[in-house]
Amino acid sequence: RLxxxxxxxxxxxxxxxxxxxxxxxxxxxxxxEKLLRxxxxxxxxxxxDRAFLRAVADDIxxxxxxxxxxxxxxxxGYDAFADKRDDFLEGQAQQREAxxxxxxxxxxxxxxxxxxxxxxxxxxxxxxADRRAELAELDVRTAARGAAGIDFAGTxxxxxxxxxxxxxxxxxxxxxxxxxxxxxxxxxxxxGLLGPNGGGKSxxxxxxxxxxxxxxxxxxxxxxxRAVTFEQGRSSLDPTVPxxxxxxxxxxxxxxxxxxxxxxxxxxxxxxxxDQLDIEIGALSGGEQARVRIAQLMLKPADVLFxxxxxxxxxxxxxxxxxxxLAEFPGAVxxxxxxxxxxxxxxxxxxxxxxxxxxxxxxxxxxxxxxxxARTTPAEAPRAEKPAARPAVPKAKKLSYKEQQxxxxxxxxxxxxxAAVAARQAEVEAAATAGHAAxxxxxxxxxxxxxxxxxxxxxxxxLEARRGG
Numbered sequence: 364r365l366x367x368x369x370x371x372x373x374x375x376x377x378x379x380x381x382x383x384x385x386x387x388x389x390x391x392x393x394x395x396e397k398l399l400r401x402x403x404x405x406x407x408x409x410x411x412d413r414a415f416l417r418a419v420a421d422d423i424x425x426x427x428x429x430x431x432x433x434x435x436x437x438x439x440g441y442d443a444f445a446d447k448r449d450d451f452l453e454g455q456a457q458q459r460e461a462x463x464x465x466x467x468x469x470x471x472x473x474x475x476x477x478x479x480x481x482x483x484x485x486x487x488x489x490x491x492a493d494r495r496a497e498l499a500e501l502d503v504r505t506a507a508r509g510a511a512g513i514d515f516a517g518t519x520x521x522x523x524x525x526x527x528x529x530x531x532x533x534x535x536x537x538x539x540x541x542x543x544x545x546x547x548x549x550x551x552x553x554x555g556l557l558g559p560n561g562g563g564k565s566x567x568x569x570x571x572x573x574x575x576x577x578x579x580x581x582x583x584x585x586x587x588x589r590a591v592t593f594e595q596g597r598s599s600l601d602p603t604v605p606x607x608x609x610x611x612x613x614x615x616x617x618x619x620x621x622x623x624x625x626x627x628x629x630x631x632x633x634x635x636x637x638d639q640l641d642i643e644i645g646a647l648s649g650g651e652q653a654r655v656r657i658a659q660l661m662l663k664p665a666d667v668l669f670x671x672x673x674x675x676x677x678x679x680x681x682x683x684x685x686x687x688x689l690a691e692f693p694g695a696v697x698x699x700x701x702x703x704x705x706x707x708x709x710x711x712x713x714x715x716x717x718x719x720x721x722x723x724x725x726x727x728x729x730x731x732x733x734x735x736x737a738r739t740t741p742a743e744a745p746r747a748e749k750p751a752a753r754p755a756v757p758k759a760k761k762l763s764y765k766e767q768q769x770x771x772x773x774x775x776x777x778x779x780x781x782a783a784v785a786a787r788q789a790e791v792e793a794a795a796t797a798g799h800a801a802x803x804x805x806x807x808x809x810x811x812x813x814x815x816x817x818x819x820x821x822x823x824x825x826l827e828a829r830r831g832g
Contacts, residue, residue: 364391379410385675388560389701389728390735411679414703417441421824429455438820447813448679450784451726453792454809461794461802498583523549525588525666525695526571531580533563533570540566544580544726546714548667548695555706556699558716563591564699565595565671567714567722569696572669588672591665593656595699600652602645606635609644611654619662633658634681654656666694674702703728704734756783762830770826773819780816 364387370378382393396418399406407829410416410687424436429452437447443478467621526548533540540563543550548554548571555700556564556723569575572590573582584590600609611626620628627637644652653676660668668689686705689696706713706728716730717738726733762770787809794805 366622367395370693378402378404378406379411380406382409382410382533383408384412384701384764386560387701388562389557389703390559392701393732393736411674411677412704413423413679413682414707415442417779422821436817438817438824445481450788451813452831454788454806457792458802458806495778507721516600525549525552525585527581527583528571529581529583531570532564532814533575533576534720535566541716541722542579542720543545543716543764544722546571548697550666550694551711552695553689553709553711554695554697555710555713555728556697556716557713557728562716562718563782564716567716568669568697568699577780585666588667589663589665590667590669591663592669593658593660593671593673595675600644600656600821602643604644605641606630606644607640607645610658614662617662627731629658650678650681653677654681667693668696670696671699672701674696674700674705762826766826766829770823772832773826777816777819780812780819784809784812784816 367383370714383395388396392412394417396415399408399419406754408416408418410417417440421440422436422438423441424434425444426434429435435448435451437444439447443462445555467592469740524547524740526546528546531544531546532542546554556567559565561716566575570577572592574592605614605628607626610629615626617624617626627640630637630640635651635654638648644655647655653673655741657673673685682705686708689709696709698706699712710728713728713731715725715726715735716724717735723734725734751831787805791802791809792807794801
């Protein structure tokens with residue numbers, strides 16, 4: 364928050380934010396969303412926080428080797444972007460299949476007996492080489508879309524009460540964190556821990572895992588309970604150890620779910636290349652280190668997962684796979700995270716800490732945020748109404764008669780353009796078996812139709828801004 368205040372004080376025309384939500388608590392993230400929505404400046408934000416992205420972005424670009432040129436861009440909110448991206452990727456997969464079929468036919472043609480070899484057209488041989496190059500490029504793009512193979516293993520324990528906390532309380536440095544809290548974790552429980560920074564979320568997680576003793580009350584674990592902990596900061600990783608040894612300390616083989624895997628294959632499941640196996644952990648990025656820690660934890664069957672900010676530095680595809688894995692995990696999960704999307708989709712209940720020793724159970728993240736905002740005084744909460752003293756913004760000009768007519772018809776024009784995109788998408792699917800030329804032309808028309816929609820949305824936004832909307 365201090366870094367944000369410093370940049371706002373400089374009265375920027377454009378604010379650049381690189382993962383601004385990583386170390387903010389949820390109230391801080393909501394504050395930043397309101398600040399950006401009301402801001403008189405432009406901004407560019409790099410983030411993996413889907414709820415934040417949904418709240419602040421109306422033009423999104425994803426950087427990935429999966430796309431021609433390495434990027435895919437679409438106007439509109441995150442949900443609209445995701446739909447357009449999925450349509451493109453589906454069309455690209457169909458194109459890859461069509462080109463692969465064509466390459467197989469060309470390979471068969473080129474492999475016929477020698478007597479026919481001399482009669483083969485040089486141009487056709489050249490076209491076959493072009494198809495192979497195109498297929499290789501499509502193979503690289505579709506492979507780049509992979510996500511880490513996250514899949515936690517449960518023990519199959521049927522005990523109804525895995526962890527029971529009765530009247531627990533804890534203070535640190537004379538500051539009360541929570542008091543008189545009762546909780547039961549059973550198979551299928553997904554408990555989220557919420558609160559402001561320094562409010563005691565990580566401490567409560569450690570008390571439930573019995574890493575810390577409560578000041579009052581008791582925490583009881585079922586007999587032989589197996590627990591796995593993902594610690595914030597990934598402090599258990601030795602930065603001097605090579606990736607190979609971090610993934611498999613004692614041999615070149617990994618035992619996962621009663622089958623042996625070579626460490627290279629295990630690394631590939633988490634999107635690591637073979638040439639990275641001898642790189643030291645300290646040289647890996649934050650997201651790569653997070654994947655290493657998750658890979659280590661997956662080898663330990665568990666009844667309860669204690670996860671402290673496991674989403675930090677993970678990209679959105681890895682987040683979605685983590686979310687699916689946690690939803691399917693048969694045991695209990697206790698989760699500390701500022702990722703609202705993950706918490707909303709996963710948690711069956713949440714414990715909200717107010718930072719002053721109060722703790723209550725809520726049904727959802729939104730319920731806690733509403734209650735927290737109502738309980739917090741203006742002096743204690745960051746305010747977004749006036750981010751910095753700035754000159755008054757000039758009043759928006761009225762639209763001309765012609766522009767007003769254009770604005771009045773914009774929604775209908777967008778609907779027509781989006782219907783054209785759907786029609787072009789159907790043509791791509793129909794052309795999948797009609798040869799390379801047909802599918803190339805169909806994809807070109809689809810790109811043009813999508814570009815037309817993007818231009819309309821951009822123009823609509825421009826007119827909205829000019830009319831003060």
